[in-house]
Amino acid sequence: MPRSQNKIWLEVTWYTKDKIPVIRKHFCKLLLRYCKNEFIALECKVKTITVRPTRMTVIFKPNLSIPIAATIQQIKGSSSFYINHQRLLKSEFEWEKAYSITSPHASGIKQKIPASLKAETFSD
Numbered sequence: 001m002p003r004s005q006n007k008i009w010l011e012v013t014w015y016t017k018d019k020i021p022v023i024r025k026h027f028c029k030l031l032l033r034y035c036k037n038e039f040i041a042l043e044c045k046v047k048t049i050t051v052r053p054t055r056m057t058v059i060f061k062p063n064l065s066i067p068i069a070a071t072i073q074q075i076k077g078s079s080s081f082y083i084n085h086q087r088l089l090k091s092e093f094e095w096e097k098a099y100s101i102t103s104p105h106a107s108g109i110k111q112k113i114p115a116s117l118k119a120e121t122f123s124d
Contacts, residue, residue: 016093023052
């Protein structure tokens with residue numbers, strides 16, 4: 001039986017607790033690398049990860065054998081644990097509980113790659 005391929009791309013954004021700008025440049029690259037590796041461990045294909053002082057936005061193809069909510073919960077939970085465990089901030093770090101998710105058309109993915117020079121970005 002032929003195996004179907006996942007063509008779904010998701011754009012997910014989540015914010016820091018109370019949208020306080022606590023993500024600093026000195027640990028941005030560590031956070032990007034950590035989250036990219038977490039997505040890979042969950043067998044998701046990452047197109048971009050953009051980190052700004054108050055939020056993170058990821059464009060990725062999900063592993064359809066794992067619920068999307070579970071994937072996002074894993075990334076948010078493990079990344080906040082990582083930030084706190086590494087003591088990258090003086091206070092405890094938290095993400096907001098909510099997140100937004102959209103499914104951009106595949107042809108529009110290239111347009112979604114951020115042009116902002118202020119954002120730290122990983123792009124595949």
